[in-house]
């Protein structure tokens with residue numbers, strides 16, 4: 001007896017899939033409606049090979065933005081799905097504060113196209129949360145994204161190589177120097193990190209890339225443990241107009 005066709009409309013009626021941004025009914029769960037999809041600023045090449053900042057012109061070989069020409073980041077590149085703005089921030093907030101955990105799947109799907117940039121033996125390492133935050137929130141949004149990426153790509157995830165030793169205040173509004181000071185020493189390596197990472201490329205997963213201070217602090221440690229490359233994957237990247245050269 002085919003129960004499914006009878007059952008299906010009831011489920012759909014109870015929980016119609018909705019656009020995770022504006023809430024209008026959509027045909028598939030965790031998909032944006034056409035209007036929000038058109039509003040989101042999906043990032044694409046050309047971008048700075050070191051930090052992912054969109055560039056106006058594509059150059060043959062390595063293209064660097066003005067900032068990275070002066071100082072290269074510690075990590076080896078950023079792959080962000082979208083520009084950070086009010087709409088993409090809403091997705092990051094809803095994932096972070098747990099109202100829409102399925103959003104990790106949506107974010108991972110948007111990052112899937114960058115898997116081709118990762119060597120086959122890359123290890124996914126989510127940016128860790130401090131245990132007090134983990135306790136109050138119950139999950140780490142970067143682990144959720146990393147888990148979905150691992151499932152879609154077949155890459156291994158290791159959430160035990162890095163630990164957050166300090167609770168850091170929000171970095172927004174701080175100068176570059178203040179940010180570095182705040183996040184330096186906020187992370188540490190687990191004792192066996194070297195054994196797990198030596199000679200391997202790492203995909204560092206975070207929800208939002210702001211100034212790169214957090215990614216650089218993590219990348220510095222991952223490289224100390226022997227990682228030969230650290231590529232940052234994130235949902236949204238902050239792009240300030242003054243930097244966008």
Ligand SMILES: [Zn+2]
Nearest residue numbers: 019022033036
């Ligand atoms: Zn919408």
Ligand SMILES: [Zn+2]
Nearest residue numbers: 048051065068
């Ligand atoms: Zn750059």
